[in-house]
Amino acid sequence: MMQKYNPQKIEKKWQKKWDENKIYKAKDFSNKPKYYCLIEFPYPSGAGLHVGHLRSHIAIDIIARQKRMSGYNVMYPIGWDAFGLPTENFAIKTKTHPKIVTKNNIKNFTKQIKSYGPSFDWSREINTTDPKYYKWTQWIFLKLFNSFYDQKLDKARDIKYLDVPRDLNNLEKREFIDGQRLAYEAEMAINWCPSCKIGLANEEVVNNACERCGAPAEKKTMKQWMLRITKYANRLIKDLETVDYLEKIKTQQVNWIGKSEGAEVEFRIKNYESRIRVFTTRPDTLFGCTYMVLAPEHNLIEELKLQITNYEEVKKYIQKAKNKSDLDRTDLAKEKTGVELKGIKAINPANNEEIPIWVADYVLATYGTGAIMAVPAHDERDFEFAKKFGLEIRQVVAPLFIGEGKNKIRKDKKNTKRTVVDVIIKHWEKDEYFCLNWSKSKNDWKSFVVGGVEKGESEEEAALREAKEESGYQNMRVVKKIGGTTYSRFFAAHKDVNRHDIKRSCIYIELLDNSFMEPKEEEVKNHDGIWIKKGEVKDFINLQEPKIHWDILQNGERSFLKDGIAMNSEQFNGLTTAEFKKEIIKWLSKNNLGRKAINYKLRDWVFSRQHYWGEPIPIVKCDKCGNISLKEKDLPLKLPDVKNYEPTDTGESPLAKIDRWVNIKCPKCNGNAKRETDTMPNWAGSSWYFLRYLDPKNNKEFASPEKLKYWMPVDLYNGGMEHTTLHLLYSRFWHKFLFDLNYVNTPEPYAKRRSHGMILAEDGQKMSKSRGNVVNPDKVIEKYGADTLRLYEMFMGPYGDAIPWSTSSLIGMNRFLERVWNMKNKVETRFIASKFIASKSKTILIATNNQGKLKELKDHLKDFDIISLKDIDKEIIEPEENGKTFEENSLIKAKYYAKKTGYLTIADDSGLCVNALNGRPGVFSSRYAEGDYKKAHQKLFKELENKKDRYAYFQSVVTLYDPKNNKYEQFSGKCEGKIIDKPQGNSGFGYDPIFMPDGLNKSFGECSFEEKYKYDHRKKAIDKLVKHLNEVETRFIASKTIEILLHQTIKKVSEDIENLKFNTAISSLMILLNEMEKQKTIFNIPACPAGRQYSIFLILLSPFAPHITEELWKMMGNKESIHLQSFPKYNPELAKEKEITLVVQINGKLRDQIKVLADISEEEAKKIALEREKIKKWIEGKEIRRIIFVKGKLINIVV
């Protein structure tokens, strides 16, 4: 019975074997090139793995396997990122120690991970909660604590190199140094639940309320450890150029860091010494600053509270703002709020105007300086705010429109300046507007009435005059001015001059009645006036300026954010935005009112957590000495074992309650001191774990320099998009820091970063325990096997996309594997084919010295290249024929000569067998008769005396022997007949004269060769042989199509794995399988390069489905694991398609397809295409304008 595919039976077996043989262990140092691929190490949660976790593991596993098979020394490690909130919360809930929770979770995760057969090197397993690991996390923290950022060298250095001003006293000195450390303390607001009296993570704040008890969350300011990542902001952006990250990852990081160049400007406060510093990217709009806004947290408010006459109101507002999230505060869609600080005024340094100061929560304390200069005309948020509170909006930048196409400025034409008004005229009763169609001029413009403003005339007067002249209507009124001022540069064809510049504004006029006077001819010579319905105006107008005016009239005014030309800016008027920025910064610097500045959105990293389950911060707090770092020899500072790890009600870490642990002598002065009780965030351990994998058991260093040098950087790092801005940035920061201090040798940790997409639940929702839609991989493996799961996760869609799980699609993968399994029954491993194909020549040696036999065999094998023994070596001596049967003798001969000569060899042994003599074969050979046929005949006749049965047959056994593989194949032919009484005919051929075959009424001796061959036994055997050889060849030729496809598949699979396009790699393997299934046989002849089809297929599939391929590989008789084989390389010649389908298009539409040779020339293709009936039909009576030919693809006929 055929064995069925049973993954449950084979997968566990192989997993155990791979583990035992350690085939995935990465060697430190090797002659092979190294390849370090990495997945983000998992957080071992209580929920266990779900299928989404596996996606990246499997993907990188495939790459690891493929690289390993391609000759790389691959490291693919795994470990546990085990500190953090979920474990702590679970521990509190279940009253289990987080250590135990973690241990159990890791155990479960390990079991789950092992069950899908990834090729992790388990010998390097790490765990961030292991004191041996977090010793080094603490060590790095202390390095940060004891370092400062040297701006001149643009790198971090040991704090001992810091230049400390001499004139400071001890306390000031300490404060100065502490202020420069890369790990420092600062007052920061954290989320706080006043009811539970604990600090909350952002995630625990749901709709501004505590997740647990529902009480509204507050902000509480506490001292927090911070890491000065902002010092690295510029390098974190710049060095992105040196790494291969997905473009979107780079963009997201760049945006997150948010570098913006601009200026710092200082505003004086009237009658007071304090100044307000603001950062702006648009110093050119300084003249448009009509008020200022401070963030509610800005310390000036507290400072000037005596001067602020409405301080109570302000205080209330600040209180309210405090508990809003940044998200709520900066939401553009939300109503702006704010309070004016009455009693104080700021002075705009540009024009010395007094402007009001407001406090509003749309300004954040954490960005820039926590204060802004508000320019409502050119900033959206300021605009909204000013509108709401009735603040002045002053335009200082005019849009500049530059004509394009026909309107483009012409160098050879004169430039003229003008001031014009656009006039929008509304009909007196209908909702229609008067527009101009410039069809009579060369301009193609469609606009409103437009006219010049004469000297001494106001815009309104000009508008009224133009409206009357052009429209002919007489009674109208000015309603309002629309928008501000704009500039334009364009070529005016009707006047044949450049308009350089046009200064333009817009007046809106309504007609009062229909009193009308025919306009003068001169007014209408360039255009016609028409009334356009309101809804159609937008599409009718084709010039930018009137379009904008119309938009303002319909939708109201907006701020203008783009660059343009300066106005209302005194001496700077007329400058472009870029010029203005340069000039104003010069001016500010000169007058000591500001300077050029760069600002980042990136903020320093808040590093403290008031929780138990994290790395203790190895700092001692001494009243006298300040913050003192532990000595390296005192690391790790172990997390104390406690019964109660619940949060305290003071907002302090649970560690604060453990007096024994907290109270300590100061390492410096030996006085009473306390330990820092905050712990590190989960991000700490994950910021450097990839370094620990290199040397996980090292007690002296976090990793040895040699190993760092050999393995770093990580060649491929995979992780979710959700880690792009935090973990990825944090770990790059730490790595750069370690690089600055020469602990690592690469400035960047990861050479290449890729991202996987989420697996959604079957309902398209995110998988989550609370939704109850989680798919558990264990169940899938149990039912379908790990290989099916692996294949499905890779096939389901593009690796980077979020895709819903589908159990029914999963079944398709199981079917695929079953078909792979069943294909083994078609595999052809016979040796003959191998020799035949491998030699590529049809030379066959006939192993006989018998000239008659030789002639016969040569006759039968006309199509083959035959040589005889005589042709190669006359010295060869015949072997002893000591076998009993034709088969044995034939084999002895064939083997002997084949081995001697190395040729594919044919030998024949044949003879007459007579029934009456018990059919003894070979008995009557010529040797038996000692060469004398007459004597032999007589002897035979004598033995047959008294026997009635004259039935006999000739038999021939032909052996084809392949000396390379030591294998052979035999073919037998029989000719039945009877012994006749007297020899008849030519007796020169052994027993022929006495044998008469059935169906022939003469003896063989009487026949010509031609006649004899119809009945001949040897001919029959040879025919079988020839048929076999031809069949092999036919199959081989048929397999050529497979051969081409195979090489195309190797190419596709290799490239797709490289590009993480696993879904199409699998699809191409499916296409190959489909094709192979159509074949009668699939070759698998290891000796023959063209005959390894099945092996190659299995190897290609093995990184995806390691278990089934390993099993089939073994079933084929291989001893060594398939995963240690080398990955096939494709032959570009073989991968090429010889014949292609050329597409014929008419005007870009597919009309015909022609099969042609791939390298067909343009002329030939044209000729063939134009002669096609289908094509003739389409081009009949039409003029061929152009023919476009794309080699190997298509031909497009344009008619």
Next chain:
RNA sequence: GCCCGGGUGGCGGAAUUGGUAUACGCGACAGACUUAAAAUCUGUUUCUCGCAAGGGAUUGUGGGUUCGAGUCCCACUCCGGGCACCA
């Protein structure tokens, strides 16, 4: 709201980067095998007009560039991810 992605059959998706849109898989339908069912195998399957030959439409919507657009440009719309104490 801001930043980053994305939108192609009934479904997941493919398309060598501007050149045959819908590969591959799922599902569905029909047939073979079976007492029957399941499994398996074979065929059909974007929509639409047509008996057929053949035609027309179609990659979220609208416009543009091009001999030719899923792919490039502009505007809109809808969906997903991130937003700094979840990891």
